[in-house]
Amino acid sequence: MSKQSLLDMLQQQGITRRGFLKYCSALTSLMALPPSMMPAVAAALETARRPSVIWLSFQECTGCTESLTRSHSPTIEGLIFNHISLDYHHTLQAASGTAAEQAREQAMHDNKGKYLVIVDGSIPLDNPGFSTIAGISNVDMLRETVANAHAVIAVGTCAAYGGLPHASPNPTGAVSVGELVKDKPLINIPGCPPVPTVISGVLAHYLTFGSIPELDELGRPKVFYGQSIHDRCYRRSFYDKGKFAMSFDDEGARKGWCLYRLGCKGPMTYNACATLKWNQQTSWPVESGHGCLGCSEPDFWDAGSFYRALSIPDGDYAKAAGYAVAAGVAVGAVAGVMNRSTKASAVSQHSPVSVDDFSVNKNNNQEG
Amino acid sequence: MQHLSDIKIAVDNPSLETGNLPGILSEIEQALEELLNSKQVHRIDLRAMPWSAGEEHKLEQMLGRGEVTIELNALGKSIFQETRYSGVWLISHYNEAEELIGKIIEISYLPDMVFAQQEDISRGLERLKTQRSQDS
Numbered sequence: 028m029s030k031q032s033l034l035d036m037l038q039q040q041g042i043t044r045r046g047f048l049k050y051c052s053a054l055t056s057l058m059a060l061p062p063s064m065m066p067a068v069a070a071a072l073e074t075a076r077r078p079s080v081i082w083l084s085f086q087e088c089t090g091c092t093e094s095l096t097r098s099h100s101p102t103i104e105g106l107i108f109n110h111i112s113l114d115y116h117h118t119l120q121a122a123s124g125t126a127a128e129q130a131r132e133q134a135m136h137d138n139k140g141k142y143l144v145i146v147d148g149s150i151p152l153d154n155p156g157f158s159t160i161a162g163i164s165n166v167d168m169l170r171e172t173v174a175n176a177h178a179v180i181a182v183g184t185c186a187a188y189g190g191l192p193h194a195s196p197n198p199t200g201a202v203s204v205g206e207l208v209k210d211k212p213l214i215n216i217p218g219c220p221p222v223p224t225v226i227s228g229v230l231a232h233y234l235t236f237g238s239i240p241e242l243d244e245l246g247r248p249k250v251f252y253g254q255s256i257h258d259r260c261y262r263r264s265f266y267d268k269g270k271f272a273m274s275f276d277d278e279g280a281r282k283g284w285c286l287y288r289l290g291c292k293g294p295m296t297y298n299a300c301a302t303l304k305w306n307q308q309t310s311w312p313v314e315s316g317h318g319c320l321g322c323s324e325p326d327f328w329d330a331g332s333f334y335r336a337l338s339i340p341d342g343d344y345a346k347a348a349g350y351a352v353a354a355g356v357a358v359g360a361v362a363g364v365m366n367r368s369t370k371a372s373a374v375s376q377h378s379p380v381s382v383d384d385f386s387v388n389k390n391n392n393q394e395g
Numbered sequence: 396m397q398h399l400s401d402i403k404i405a406v407d408n409p410s411l412e413t414g415n416l417p418g419i420l421s422e423i424e425q426a427l428e429e430l431l432n433s434k435q436v437h438r439i440d441l442r443a444m445p446w447s448a449g450e451e452h453k454l455e456q457m458l459g460r461g462e463v464t465i466e467l468n469a470l471g472k473s474i475f476q477e478t479r480y481s482g483v484w485l486i487s488h489y490n491e492a493e494e495l496i497g498k499i500i501e502i503s504y505l506p507d508m509v510f511a512q513q514e515d516i517s518r519g520l521e522r523l524k525t526q527r528s529q530d531s
Contacts, residue, residue, distance in 0.1 A: 042470060043469055043512070043514075043515045044514040044515045045467065045469045045508055045512055045515065046470045048507070048508050048512070049467070049470055049473055049488055049508060052488060052497055052499070053488055053490075053496045055440075056440050056442050056443070056496075056499070057496075059443060061438075062438030062439070062440050062499055065438075259445045260445065261412075261445050261447035261450070262447075263413075264412070264413070264414060283447075301445045302442070302443060302444065302445045303442070307494055310448070314447075314448060
């Protein structure tokens with residue numbers, strides 16, 4: 028933990044009070060706080076200290092790191108070098124091998140009880156040898172690193188809920204961070220990958236206020252995951268009017284009608300894509316003409332075809348997940364039970380997507 | 396071409412609207428009344444709103460451009476544009492890479508950030524005194 032405050036550092040760089048206030052204004056927006064909170068953000072940042080951050084990457088595709096490094100608000104350089112002391116990230120750091128592991132151990136030793144651990148990727152339990160770093164299994168590295176951490180952030184659906192590695196039949200016995208870390212504050216930032224500004228927004232909240240934001244029952248910050256894609260979707264009015272695209276090239280699709288009938292998972296997906304968008308707010312999947320895949324929800328890979336409407340049952344799994352939601356039970360819990368009981372049959376039920384999936388009429392004909 | 400924003404996109408589909416535009420205009424109207432009656436400043440973060448393609452541009456066109464434009468250069472450019480409705484400011488913050496990092500509508504007499512700040516005045520005064528002592 029640096030002894031210098033962020034304000035001290037900014038002043039040393041010749042940044043004016045105006046510049047600091049502008050930075051606070053951008054951060055307030057980034058954290059999805061109301062603009063009236065800007066003075067509170069400025070007051071908190073005046074005394075904020077840079078925490079040490081250890082970033083662990085396990086069974087992942089590096090998409091989450093790619094997403095974060097494309098976050099432009101304010102800038103990733105500013106976030107990493109001004110706001111946090113990123114002491115270990117084996118993809119981004121220059122050091123490798125023994126030197127890299129020494130950096131992690133040094134940061135843990137110097138900042139005992141105060142450092143932040145960020146994890147992307149799931150952790151294999153069936154055979155620890157499935158994924159190792161410097162000869163250390165993921166589960167051992169996680170337990171050792173988290174032991175004296177202040178808080179843990181699980182970035183991406185793999186770290187938050189198991190993600191793709193956890194999909195049936197879960198060949199590596201992949202589990203989420205939350206299944207192993209029970210005694211530390213844990214924030215889940217799911218998404219495949221998460222919206223970059225959501226990752227940096229949650230980090231900014233922690234760095235600014237030194238606390239974790241309010242979370243929902245799945246451990247997600249409510250400020251970003253509090254509303255469904257469906258509720259914030261600009262195509263919602265077409266859903267309400269009953270105007271749906273029935274294939275990806277029909278009149279409804281060209282007119283921008285609702286994609287629900289083409290499998291959009293917006294009604295059951297909680298994320299901030301509809302407002303924050305992607306690629307510097309250029310667009311997001313629904314605006315590009317494709318339904319939401321539901322990537323920030325537990326077990327979205329196993330929740331049936333991406334191109335079947337939610338109203339059409341898609342095997343036992345979808346039914347069970349639907350009942351669980353109706354009963355207020357975490358989908359992940361049901362998914363875990365289903366995984367164990369149907370591990371063998373999952374492979375045979377898995378149906379590849381064909382061109383016929385892209386049209387409601389063809390789907391209906393098949394079912395008929 | 397350096398940025399995505401360099402790709403010019405013209406959206407021509409007025410049927411796609413979120414319905415948020417009338418709500419924002421109503422909020423601005425109420426905020427202007429509060430500014431007149433109690434000098435209450437109000438800010439609206441446009442990035443927190445869902446917009447369809449082209450809808451935000453339509454809002455900007457409706458607000459129009461007023462008499463005052465202020466450019467601030469601190470950690471990248473910021474533009475404070477008074478709209479045709481006096482007291483309604485459209486504020487765009489850019490980072491040093493000229494990427495938009497914040498867009499706010501502020502209802503105030505003058506945005507706070509434009510005023511010279513106490514700390515900056517103090518430091519400027521020190522610099523001036525140092526400069527004069529070196530010159531003499």
